[in-house]
Amino acid sequence: MTTEELYKELNYVNHSREKRLYYANLVIDNPDLIPKLLEILFLVDDKISCRAAWVFEFMCSENLEASIPYLDQFTEHMHRVHLDSAVRPVAKVCEYLIKAYYSNNDSKIKTSLLPKHKEKITEACFDWLINDEKVAPKAYGMSTLFLLGSDYDWIHPELAIILERDFQTQSAAFKARARQILKKINKQKS
Template sequence: MTTDQLYADLNYVNHSREKRLHYANLVINNPKLISKLLAVLFRVDDKISCRAAWVLEFMCHENLEYLIPHLDTFTANIHKVHLDPAVRPIAKICEYLAKAYYAKTPNKIQLHLNPIYQERIIAVCFDYMIHDEKIAPKAYSMNTLYLFGADYDWIHPELVIILERDFQMQSSGFKARAKHILKKLKK
């Protein structure tokens, strides 16, 4: 399948779990499609890129390790993604990566998520926190930043400042997640 064929197929992806999972499994069963999926994802001004993001998120949920050979491309380009329906899955994938990296059970993400990839994820998560993003990317970013703060001692103080500064102006969903994170940070 070419990138153009994948692009055409992504027209059939919608919000349904069934469609997203179908295309995620298509990619899982043919890992050579991941680079093509990323190529579509990083056509950041094209609405089809959002559908590629949805499929990538589902693929990562099913098997995050499939992203390992593509971590450089993924982390080098995530800052370009700006359409709301694509930002949420990017933030979720960043959270998956952070959770895997800090998991107690040894896994391949821990071996391959090097400091440059971590720094790119941290930068995009702070961008999501300080810019006018919806609650989901902010919530995923809070958790990602909290986790990476275990190794980067400057993250937690910055995160506290942002959460406390924005607390009153944000939604109840933001407030609930922020309270949870702040409570963990102040232990």
């Protein structure tokens, strides 16, 4: 399937779990489609890029290791994604990657996710927190940054400052996640 054919196929992707899963499995079964999917995802001003992001997120939820050969491409360009419905799945993929990296289970992610990837993810998560984003990317960013803070001692203090500063002006969902994260940060201090 060419990039153009995949682009046309993505017109059939909608919010239903069934459709996203169908296309995620199509990509998993045909790994040569992954770079094409990412190419479409990074057409950041095109509405179809959001559908590519949904499929990429579902692919990662089903088979995160399929993303390994494309970590450079993903982390290098993810900061360009700006449409709300594409930012959320990109932030979720970052959370998947970091959770896998810090999990107690063996995973190829632990050896494949390099410091340069973690650095790009850290930057993106802080950007989602301080910019005018919806609550989901902010929540995924908080969780991701909390985990990254176990390797980078400067992250937790910075994260706590942002969460405390923005607490009063944010939504109930933001406040709930921020409370959890601040509690975990404070617990680690003591």
